[in-house]
Amino acid sequence: MSDQNNWQQQVWQQPQPQQPQGYPQPQPPYYAPEPPKKGKGWIVGLAAILAIFLLLVIGMISCTSAFSSSMGSFSSFSGSSVSDVDYLTEDAVGVISIDGTIQYDGTTSSPEGLKAQLDKAENNPHVKAIVLRVNSGGGVATAGEEMTAYLKEFSKPVVVSSASLNASAAYMISSQADYIYTAKTTSIGSIGTAMSITDLSGLYEKLGIRIDDITSSDSKDSSYGNRPLTDEERAYYQDMVDQINETFIETVADGRGMSIEDVRALATGLTFTGMTAVDNGLADEIGTLDDAKEKAAELAGISKYTTVTLANNTSLDMMDLLDILGSSSATDDLVAALKELEQDGAITR
Template sequence: MSDQNNWQQQVWQQPQQQPQGYPQPQPPYYAPEPPKKGKGWIVGLVAILAIFSIIIVGMISCTSMFTSSVGSFSSLSGATVSDVDYLTSDAVGIINIDGTIQYDGTTSSPEGLKAQLDKAENNPHVKAIVLRVNSGGGTATAGEEMTSYLKDFSKPVVVSSASMNASAAYEISSQADYIFTAKTTSIGAIGTAMQITDLSGLYEKLGIRIDDITSADSKDSSYGNRPLTEEERAYYQDMVDQINETFIETVAEGRSMSVEEVRALATGLTFTGMTAVENGLADEIGTLEDAVEKAAELANVTAYTTVTLQNNSSLDMMDLLDILGSSSSTDDLSAALKELGLDGAITR
């Protein structure tokens, strides 16, 4: 029995001598590996990176709210992706209006554009602005607000049209002092649209019945559960016509054209850049560099640099994920978080 006990001691690594007699069955026991020294920082770093990754994934899922918050506070933070705050000589600022005109905090939104226009207005070294426009339009009210901000801007503004400069984007552009376009740019599309989808036929085929309890007969007219009545259709048409008339008047004022001239061009369709120069919606065929030179000319400056004005987050979520996935130092990570405004700030 003594040999058997000794053998069990070796196998199970029991700390005490087994009693004499038939041994009691013991569950398997694996002796723990001795702790490795000097690796605790790795565990801590992994934990920190995991926490940051969870936070970032959550933030990516609500990017629109985050960017809206960034745009709202960009004029307060003073941090931008350009060196505009460190300018010591004359410069032409470039603002990109890229994508749908809407309320998302970017420079394609009223709050985002105003923040950068204010920065250019208050910086004595920024002598003029070039709007680099690549947008097919968007929300009418957002375009109206952005147009108003551009009207109030005191320095020269030149537009450089990329592949698309249409609808609300063109309404904004029409307030510039000069508009460049490429030959193949789709520009114009002066018009207003409202879309109401009628799903009642589909619901009927699926056996779905929807009852809307409303305070007025037309309250559910835009819900898509039934066709519009003739009165409702006429009402919405009048609304569209009113909004479109303000569009026409705004373009006429900005382009120094008569309302009748612009109304004749308000077909809702875009023109090529070549046709737009001919009909007066644009001034010249040219590139971004041509637009910058024109802006400097209007500002009466000959020696200048260019500077990009945009939201205060030069580092997007994917850039930060790249940092987290690399072997960057904690100083790099801290700097990245501060640039994103996450250091001590609550974002929604």
């Protein structure tokens, strides 16, 4: 018998408590064998594929930039387009998109984003005019007010091309343009202001929820939704809405060259079709984006021009790239592989 077996015999031959006959006897302890570790070859392969992919992307971006730069002087005919204002070598019409909710999100649908592109167009001698491609139902009143002011201060011609929706704060911004195009079926206008305060107190009562708001004044919690508004608070908020709406009306009247009374009559909060908007003075003409570009060039006094899209610059880091490719199952495996390599110390920061 081996030493190991002798040791086991000594251990298991120690006096043991008497067990009733028929009970299973204890077995020696053991450790489950570890599963064999997977090889790292597939991980290295996936990492290599990613590296090659990144090199190809970088190469394509570099080639595209170089091609745009070298071809800039050849795109001097009407209707041509370049992707970066820095590569312009001839007269151009810039296109800025206002798409989605007007708010503070850094895009061209925000004051900061719009101003950045207007400044870029203002300071570039090749950009002679701007087309605003608007597809928005409005948004935050203050953001719209700031964007309206920036557009009003812009010194070069501005033409609006309305897509499916040009309403509320988006229309207030558009009203400062030199010319407004709309499609026949565009929903345009919606001159009006709204404030929403939800009263949840009835629901809380049914659920047995009681909320005590401790405030410095009686009306501090008026907008929290935990109780109904008092008559005085409702009148106060109505006055606030009326003040903001009056600013809206005055802005549109000034931008469109209409009387305040005429605009007030249209300030029903409802949108109009593009056809009705042309008739009532909120828009100038039925037309397309190309029509708007031609009009902008005409107002700028140029016959040959290129177009350039003015948008916020975006950059992709490694995680952004993985997010873009995230719909692929292979990418999921690659992300897991990279994480495993990092945990094993093969990738260091």
